[in-house]
Amino acid sequence: xxxxxxxxxxxxxxxxxxxxxxxxxxxxxxxxxxxxxxxxxxxxxxxxxxxxxxxxxxxxxxxxxxxxxxxxxxxxxxxxxxxxxxxxxxxxxxxxxxxxxxxxxxxxxxxxxxxxxxxxxxxxxxxxxxxxxxxxxxxxxxxxxxxxxxxxxxxxxxxxxxxxxxxxxxxxxxxxxxxxxxxxxxxxxxxxxxxxxxxxxxxxxxxxxxxxxxxxxxxxxxxxxxxxxxxxxxxxxxxxxxxxxxxxxxxxxxxxxxxxxxxxxxxxxxxxxxxxxxxxxxxxxxxxxxxxxxxxxxxxxxxxxxxxxxxxxxxxxxxxxxxxxxxxxxxxxxxxxxxxxxxxxxxxxxxxxxxxxxxxxxx
Numbered sequence: 001x002x003x004x005x006x007x008x009x010x011x012x013x014x015x016x017x018x019x020x021x022x023x024x025x026x027x028x029x030x031x032x033x034x035x036x037x038x039x040x041x042x043x044x045x046x047x048x049x050x051x052x053x054x055x056x057x058x059x060x061x062x063x064x065x066x067x068x069x070x071x072x073x074x075x076x077x078x079x080x081x082x083x084x085x086x087x088x089x090x091x092x093x094x095x096x097x098x099x100x101x102x103x104x105x106x107x108x109x110x111x112x113x114x115x116x117x118x119x120x121x122x123x124x125x126x127x128x129x130x131x132x133x134x135x136x137x138x139x140x141x142x143x144x145x146x147x148x149x150x151x152x153x154x155x156x157x158x159x160x161x162x163x164x165x166x167x168x169x170x171x172x173x174x175x176x177x178x179x180x181x182x183x184x185x186x187x188x189x190x191x192x193x194x195x196x197x198x199x200x201x202x203x204x205x206x207x208x209x210x211x212x213x214x215x216x217x218x219x220x221x222x223x224x225x226x227x228x229x230x231x232x233x234x235x236x237x238x239x240x241x242x243x244x245x246x247x248x249x250x251x252x253x254x255x256x257x258x259x260x261x262x263x264x265x266x267x268x269x270x271x272x273x274x275x276x277x278x279x280x281x282x283x284x285x286x287x288x289x290x291x292x293x294x295x296x297x298x299x300x301x302x303x304x305x306x307x308x309x310x311x312x313x314x315x316x317x318x319x320x321x322x323x324x325x326x327x328x329x330x331x332x333x334x335x336x337x338x339x340x341x342x343x344x345x346x347x348x349x350x351x352x353x354x355x356x357x358x359x360x361x362x363x
Contacts, residue, residue: 024268025054026275027171029151034165035276039090040328043282044158044169046151047082047237048120051174054272056143059175066178066214078121078147080154082237084296085162087328088282097241097296098162098327099234104301105312106161108153115312116157123153151272163321164328168277174217176270182213187243189219189236190361197224208359216240231298232363238296239360245294246359296354297327 051059083100102117111122127149128142136142151171159166172180181187190208197203200222201214211219220240226232273279299320301313354360 025272026277027148027151027169027272028275029148029155030166030169030274030276031152033155033159034167041088041167042164043086043088044155044166045082045084045086046080046120046154046169046171047177048171048173049077049079049081049117053173053175054270055140056147063175063178078124078150079115079117080120081117082234083116083154083158084237085158085164085166085324093293095294096327097238097294098324099238099296099298100158100161101230101234101299101301101313103230103311103313104161104299104315105305105307106157106315106317108157109160110153113307115310116161119157120150120154124150161317161320162324164324168274168282171272172270177220178213178217179270180267181211181216181244184244184247186210186212187216187240187247188359189239189243190359192361192363195222195225195363197222199224226363228363231301234298235354235362238298238354239362242294242296242354243359299323 051064053059079102081102083102085098085100087096087098089095100116102115104116105113106116108114108116108119108122110126111119114122124146128146131142131145151169155166155169188208188210191204191206194206195202195204197218201218202222202225204215204219220233220237222236223229223233299315300323301315302319303314305312305314354362
């Protein structure tokens with residue numbers, strides 16, 4: 001959710017780069033994927049709905065209470081509840097985020113039709129079962145190998161669904177989001193109406209307001225009491241990321257060494273990136289994007305359905321791929337950039353993409 005903005009803040013300057021490069025967890029889950037080109041690049045941001053740390057250890061009860069995410073670390077599993085394809089142009093002239101609704105029913109390699117968010121957890125569980133059958137008992141080894149299998153599965157599923165290459169990825173979980181939001185300090189958001197939800201802990205008035213870390217997590221997790229459920233939540237995640245990016249640029253955060261160290265510490269604890277990523281190249285691309293050069297789109301769905309007794313989003317893969325190509329390679333003189341988001345009746349409608357220079361107001 002916020003990995004992109006934090007990496008921008010936590011990796012500025014070569015002095016910081018040395019410290020980040022030596023501390024961030026890395027993964028080789030990209031495997032034989034094509035090397036990142038000098039020009040445009042696609043980065044997959046994965047937000048896990050996991051109540052465990054990077055090593056698979058349960059989060060302390062005190063942290064779970066702050067997260068308002070249930071009393072047990074077993075809740076949530078390893079679903080990739082946030083999936084954003086971030087497309088960056090060479091030189092940082094533009095960045096476009098494409099949010100993939102988590103309940104889209106898609107083909108998951110090796111598992112058939114599944115919700116796209118489940119590709120990670122299904123592959124992780126299968127790999128751990130395979131290793132246990134071979135006699136592996138070390139929990140750390142099982143967790144590491146399982147997560148690598150999960151990352152490979154999620155990346156491959158998204159790649160095939162969108163029919164685009166994935167050059168880099170970043171992964172963050174709930175605790176990581178909380179830590180990073182806390183490191184950034186208050187983030188300003190805007191709501192079109194007041195809302196309250198006991199499941200996420202959301203309790204917000206209408207209008208512009210500054211959220212602390214606990215409120216921020218509730219803001220991006222809420223889906224109950226919202227007309228479009230998960231799809232409204234996706235729009236909130238986009239709005240929060242834009243606001244966080246804007247704060248990094250306008251508040252002088254990147255010039256404050258103490259705040260920089262806080263961001264670094266959070267990134268080292270909670271973020272996993274691919275081992276091919278040249279972060280200085282990423283920083284160069286992302287500089288100044290908060291000044292209106294970044295926008296977001298949410299992929300449209302055909303409607304809602306039921307599959308294996310679960311509620312799912314029905315999608316047309318061919319239509320999705322055309323939509324993605326239209327976003328990434330727009331016509332020379334487009335009339336508008338549209339965000340496709342279903343109305344409360346389940347039918348999709350076009351709206352302007354989320355972006356620009358102000359704080360976007362959302363439901």
